[in-house]
Amino acid sequence: MPQKAMAESGLDGRGAVLDNSVMACPPSPFGRPLDLEGGRIELSHGSGGKSTQQLIEELFGQAFANPLLDKRDDAATVDLSAVAGTGRVVLSTDSFVVSPRRFPGGNIGSLAIHGTVNDIAMAGARPLHLAAAFILEEGLALAELVEIIAAMAAAAREAGVTIVTGDTKVVERGKGDGVFITTTGVGVAPAGVAPSADRARPGDVVLLSGPIGDHGVAILSARDGLSLSASLASDSAALNGLVAEMIAIDPDIHVLRDPTRGGLAAAANEIAHASGVGLHLDEVALPVRPAVAAACEILGLDPLHVANEGKLIAIVAAETADAVLAAMRRHPRGRDAARIGTVIEDPDRFVQMTTRFGGRRMVDWIAGDQLPRIC
Amino acid sequence: MPQKAMAESGLDGRGAVLDNSVMACPPSPFGRPLDLEGGRIELSHGSGGKSTQQLIEELFGQAFANPLLDKRDDAATVDLSAVAGTGRVVLSTDSFVVSPRRFPGGNIGSLAIHGTVNDIAMAGARPLHLAAAFILEEGLALAELVEIIAAMAAAAREAGVTIVTGDTKVVERGKGDGVFITTTGVGVAPAGVAPSADRARPGDVVLLSGPIGDHGVAILSARDGLSLSASLASDSAALNGLVAEMIAIDPDIHVLRDPTRGGLAAAANEIAHASGVGLHLDEVALPVRPAVAAACEILGLDPLHVANEGKLIAIVAAETADAVLAAMRRHPRGRDAARIGTVIEDPDRFVQMTTRFGGRRMVDWIAGDQLPRIC
Numbered sequence: 001m002p003q004k005a006m007a008e009s010g011l012d013g014r015g016a017v018l019d020n021s022v023m024a025c026p027p028s029p030f031g032r033p034l035d036l037e038g039g040r041i042e043l044s045h046g047s048g049g050k051s052t053q054q055l056i057e058e059l060f061g062q063a064f065a066n067p068l069l070d071k072r073d074d075a076a077t078v079d080l081s082a083v084a085g086t087g088r089v090v091l092s093t094d095s096f097v098v099s100p101r102r103f104p105g106g107n108i109g110s111l112a113i114h115g116t117v118n119d120i121a122m123a124g125a126r127p128l129h130l131a132a133a134f135i136l137e138e139g140l141a142l143a144e145l146v147e148i149i150a151a152m153a154a155a156a157r158e159a160g161v162t163i164v165t166g167d168t169k170v171v172e173r174g175k176g177d178g179v180f181i182t183t184t185g186v187g188v189a190p191a192g193v194a195p196s197a198d199r200a201r202p203g204d205v206v207l208l209s210g211p212i213g214d215h216g217v218a219i220l221s222a223r224d225g226l227s228l229s230a231s232l233a234s235d236s237a238a239l240n241g242l243v244a245e246m247i248a249i250d251p252d253i254h255v256l257r258d259p260t261r262g263g264l265a266a267a268a269n270e271i272a273h274a275s276g277v278g279l280h281l282d283e284v285a286l287p288v289r290p291a292v293a294a295a296c297e298i299l300g301l302d303p304l305h306v307a308n309e310g311k312l313i314a315i316v317a318a319e320t321a322d323a324v325l326a327a328m329r330r331h332p333r334g335r336d337a338a339r340i341g342t343v344i345e346d347p348d349r350f351v352q353m354t355t356r357f358g359g360r361r362m363v364d365w366i367a368g369d370q371l372p373r374i375c
Numbered sequence: 376m377p378q379k380a381m382a383e384s385g386l387d388g389r390g391a392v393l394d395n396s397v398m399a400c401p402p403s404p405f406g407r408p409l410d411l412e413g414g415r416i417e418l419s420h421g422s423g424g425k426s427t428q429q430l431i432e433e434l435f436g437q438a439f440a441n442p443l444l445d446k447r448d449d450a451a452t453v454d455l456s457a458v459a460g461t462g463r464v465v466l467s468t469d470s471f472v473v474s475p476r477r478f479p480g481g482n483i484g485s486l487a488i489h490g491t492v493n494d495i496a497m498a499g500a501r502p503l504h505l506a507a508a509f510i511l512e513e514g515l516a517l518a519e520l521v522e523i524i525a526a527m528a529a530a531a532r533e534a535g536v537t538i539v540t541g542d543t544k545v546v547e548r549g550k551g552d553g554v555f556i557t558t559t560g561v562g563v564a565p566a567g568v569a570p571s572a573d574r575a576r577p578g579d580v581v582l583l584s585g586p587i588g589d590h591g592v593a594i595l596s597a598r599d600g601l602s603l604s605a606s607l608a609s610d611s612a613a614l615n616g617l618v619a620e621m622i623a624i625d626p627d628i629h630v631l632r633d634p635t636r637g638g639l640a641a642a643a644n645e646i647a648h649a650s651g652v653g654l655h656l657d658e659v660a661l662p663v664r665p666a667v668a669a670a671c672e673i674l675g676l677d678p679l680h681v682a683n684e685g686k687l688i689a690i691v692a693a694e695t696a697d698a699v700l701a702a703m704r705r706h707p708r709g710r711d712a713a714r715i716g717t718v719i720e721d722p723d724r725f726v727q728m729t730t731r732f733g734g735r736r737m738v739d740w741i742a743g744d745q746l747p748r749i750c
Contacts, residue, residue, distance in 0.1 A: 046748070048636025048682070049741035053645075072649060073571055074632075075467035075498040077564060089464065092450035093506035093559055094542045099550075123450040131468035133557045135510070167469045167557075171748060175474075177550040182508045182542075184468055184559035189452060196448055257449075261423025270428075274447060307423070366424035373421070373546060 030054040039142040046136070046170025059145065060132075060166060063153040068129070068164040076164035078129050080188055088191065092119035093184040099373040101148065101178055103222040105215075105234030106155075106309075108181055109148035113155035114236045114309055115260065115375060116183040121240040122256040122312065124195045124247060125187035130156065132183050133167040137176035148179060159238035161185065192251050195314075199254040200275035205321035206341040207314040209242060209334040210235070211287040212264050216306035216374050217295045231291045237310030242333040246314060249327045255315035258308065261375055262366055265304040267313055268351040269365045278346025281353040281363065285340045304353075305366045307374040315343060405429040414517040421511070421545025434520065435507075435541060438528040443504070443539040451539035453504050455563055463566070467494035468559040474748040476523065476553055478597040480590075480609030481530075481684075483554055484523035488530035489611045489684055490635065490750060491558040496615040497631040497687065499570045499622060500562035505531065507558050508542040512551035523554060534613035536560065567626050570689075574629040575650035579718040580696035582689040584617065584703055585610070585711040586662040587639050591681030591749050592670045606666045612685030617708040621689060624702045630690035633683065636750055637741055640679040642688055643726040644740045653721025656728040656738065660715045679728075680741045682749045690718060 030050055036059070044051040061069065068076045080089060096112040106114075113130070120127035132152070136145070156163055214235040221232050239258065246253060255275070259267035264286075268279050288296075288303045296303050310333065316324050321339065328334030341353075351363040405425055411434070419426040436444065443451045455464060471487040481489075488505070495502035507527070511520070531538055589610040596607050614633065621628060630650070634642035639661075643654050663671075663678045671678050685708065691699050696714065703709030716728075726738040 043747040046636075047741055047746060048638075048641050048749075049680075052637070053740070071571060071573065072645070073498060074494040075465045075500070075560075075562075077463055077465050077498055077500075077569070080464050088452055089455050089561070090450045090452050091504060091506055091559075091561060092540055093508045093557070095508040095510050095544045095557060097510060097544045097546050119449040123448060123452055125450070125452075129466060131466055131559050133468045133470040133559075135470050135472060135555055135557075165467055169470045169472045169555075169748075169750075171472050171552060171555075174549065175552040176555075177546060180510055180544075180546075180551075180555065182468070182470060182510075182557035182559075184466075184506050184508075184557075185450075186464070186466060186561065187450075194452070196446060198446065261421075262427070263423075266423050270447070305424075364425075365428070366422055371422060372418040373544075374423075375544075 034058045034142060036142050036146050041136045041138055041140040041142065041170055043138050043170050043172065046168060052168060055168060059149060063149045064163040066162045066164065068162065078164060078186065088189045090120050090123040090125035090187045090189055092116055093182060094119060095180060095182040096375060097180050097373050098219065098375050099177065100222050103234055104218050104232060106236040107148055107151050108179060109152035110155040111236050111309060111375060112181040112183045113152055113159060114238050116185040117159045117161060117238045117240055118258045120185045120187035121243040122258055123189060124193035124253065124256060125189035127159065127161050127185050127187040127240050129164045130161050130183050130185045131165045132163050132181060135176055135180040136168065136170045137178050138170060138173045140178050145179065155238065159240060193247055195253045195256040197255055197257060197271050197274035200271050200277050200315045200343045201254065202277055202343050202345045203318055204254055204315045204343040205318050205339055206279060206281065206343065207316065207321065207325055207328065208338050208340045209312045209328055210336040211289045211292065212308055212311060213288055213292040213296060213303035213306035215309040216371055217292050219374050220299060221295065232295060235308055235310035237333055239310065239312055239333055242328065242331045245327045245331050246324050249323050250316055250320040253314055253316050257313045259311060259313055260307050260309060263305040263307055265363050266365050268363060271315065272349040272351050276349060278344045278349060279341055279351045280344050281341035281351065283353050283356045285338050287336050287338050304363055307371065309375065409433045409517060411517050411521050416511045416513055416515040416517065416545055418513050418545050418547065421543065427543060430543060434524055438524045439538040441537045441539065443537065453539060453561065463564045465495050465498040465500035465562045465564055467491055468557060469494060470555060470557040471750060472555050472748050473594065473750050474552065475597050478609055479593050479607060481611040482523055482526050483556055484527035485530040486611050486684060486750060487556040487558045488527050488534060489613050491560040492534045492536060492613045492615055493633045495560045495562035496618040497633055498564060499568035499628065499631065500564035502534065502536050502560050502562040502615050504539045505536050505558050505560045506540045507538050507556060510551055510555040511543065511545045512553050513545055513548045515553050520554065530613065534615060568622055570628045570631040572630055572632060572646050572649035575646050575652050575690045575718045576629065577652055577718050577720045578693055579629055579690045580693050580714055581654060581656065581716040581718065582691065582696065582700055582703065583713055583715045584687045584709045586664045586667065587683055587686060588663055588667040588671060588678035588681035590684040591746055592667050594749050595674060596670065607670060610683055610685035612708055614685065614687055614708055617703065617706045620702045620706050621699050624698050625691055625695040628689055628691050632688045634686060634688060635682050635684060638680040638682055640738045641740050643738060646690065647724040647726050651724060653719045653724060654716055654726045655719050656716035656726065658728050658731045660713050662711050662713050679738055682746065684750065
């Protein structure tokens with residue numbers, strides 16, 4: 001809507017914030033407040049001057065307000081002493097370039113929170129603070145940015161993390177694509193908890209927290225304007241709560257991994273490669289929603305290669321597998337968790353799968369560019 | 376050069392890495408190694424699959440190698456216990472979109488290290504670890520990426536920081552602009568050291584580490600292909616060593632700020648605004664190189680608004696100002712440091728300057744889009 005209104009008004013957005021003197025507005029330290037409904041991002045919002053300050057104050061500052069961010073320093077000083085006596089601090093970063101920016105189940109803002117929260121959680125750590133950096137394209141509707149920021153703020157609140165520092169850059173029209181967001185998180189890991197891709201051992205059990213392929217299929221469906229199924233929605237969600245329950249049962253979980261870009265196949269191969277083992281999966285045990293399976297058929301995709309944004313693989317010792325699986329199923333984000341395979345000795349580090357017809361096939365990494373800009 | 380060679384060879388880069396079976400190459404776990412001289416970024420490098428792994432292993436992994444990054448987890452676990460008994464951890468993030476990507480004195484890679492190292496240093500902290508996230512445009516010459524990565528690795532080494540985790544995304548041709556880099560740093564601040572923009576007090580002294588305007592003028596000169604002066608070069612440099620020397624003299628430095636985007640004027644106004652004070656600067660004391668002053672004349676710029684990437688402002692108590700200034704001048708990055716003004720009481724929070732002709736003028740924030748994509 002705001003884009004349409006903008007086009008109809010004949011404004012190109014340049015200079016509108018400071019120069020348009022028609023409307024009467026409440027006072028602001030920056031003169032006229034940002035026009036959050038009809039305004040657009042201008043190059044001046046990236047100049048480091050007054051317009052940049054205004055964007056930060058009236059948009060990011062409002063949505064993400066917390067004592068650390070409110071100091072407006074270029075860096076945030078976070079106090080981890082209460083939670084990290086041992087100093088095991090976990091750091092993770094991800095850029096988000098998903099296209100389209102809005103999709104069933106979320107937008108680039110919520111995704112940017114979930115993705116980084118989950119990477120921290122996959123290290124067995126409790127995510128605490130995020131930094132958020134925005135690369136905005138000149139001409140982006142402020143109304144859309146408001147929507148994205150609101151989704152980020154809500155997702156951060158729900159995941160229990162604060163956005164403590166950030167950055168905003170603006171690039172010329174045609175040199176970006178609306179919004180790119182890079183989030184970087186810090187968290188702390190309890191002593192003795194150190195899941196890592198290189199810790200899978202033969203005999204371990206492979207658990208999956210729920211059905212695969214939802215995010216990727218939802219994005220592709222939204223991208224192509226396909227009406228594949230009304231029930232397709234991204235699974236984008238924060239998994240730190242689920243991980244905390246799992247760690248409470250077994251602090252020595254060997255591997256945690258969220259199968260995002262590249263799907264379960266990429267995550268499984270990365271683990272096999274890093275640990276020097278093989279994985280043996282069971283297709284019958286692998287949960288895939290019927291609507292996702294149908295969409296994959298139509299799109300010619302293998303659900304194993306399709307991105308997820310609210311699922312995890314856990315590799316645990318055989319002795320604790322049942323208890324961890326039960327804990328997962330008690331949590332809303334792991335209700336449909338399943339035991340999907342085992343770790344085997346294999347000098348070739350292959351990921352293999354027993355198909356539903358009883359045959360065996362290799363599960364390889366996706367090689368090409370099947371699914372660009374899925375996250 | 377690589378771009379020209381590429382165009383002449385008639386390759387558009389798509390599929391060249393995996394499909395070109397003409398050349399004989401040494402074995403690699405990914406099949407043919409990346410063609411770092413003639414190759415280009417393809418969408419598959421962002422797929423999360425084998426091509427992404429290959430890019431990470433053969434390019435980023437080689438250049439940034441360290442034990443934390445070598446684990447190839449999605450998050451890095453950093454041990455801060457030896458340095459941060461009190462848990463005062465500092466976090467800062469910045470996206471770099473500078474255009475052109477190469478300029479006299481550096482490139483986007485070295486700048487991405489210096490910028491974030493300096494933001495951490497400005498919090499009085501010792502920068503330790505960086506996360507680096509790349510948004511690459513399809514078609515980017517791998518040879519240029521190699522050059523950028525090499526500059527990052529060298530700058531990180533020189534600044535004494537390690538790149539412990541990262542991310543790579545690829546966007547379609549025309550949806551980005553070669554390379555955008557977001558770096559996020561963590562550092563630790565010694566107990567009692569807490570410079571912040573809100574701590575300037577009337578009577579404090581304003582110090583500047585050296586001449587202003589070098590970075591911005593060098594970028595503009597490179598951008599427009601102007602041959603303004605052979606001696607114009609960016610001042611891009613890491614300031615953590617200089618800050619450590621200053622803190623050794625006065626742990627209670629009130630404010631540290633690097634005047635990047637928006638220049639000294641923006642930094643001064645941010646400090647005045649945050650601290651609720653006025654600043655009074657002295658133009659005669661303000662160091663500006665003759666070549667920069669001349670270029671600013673030609674370009675119609677005020678050096679006070681031009682970005683710096685290797686300078687800092689310090690605001691210190693009057694009693695320690697001379698000793699801090701002397702320490703700055705002993706350090707290579709502060710050789711031309713100067714006392715440029717004082718903090719005054721001013722409910723209007725104005726930044727004023729006594730001009731070289733004895734008059735007074737206001738130093739305001741830059742309002743427009745004078746200098747887009749300067750960092």
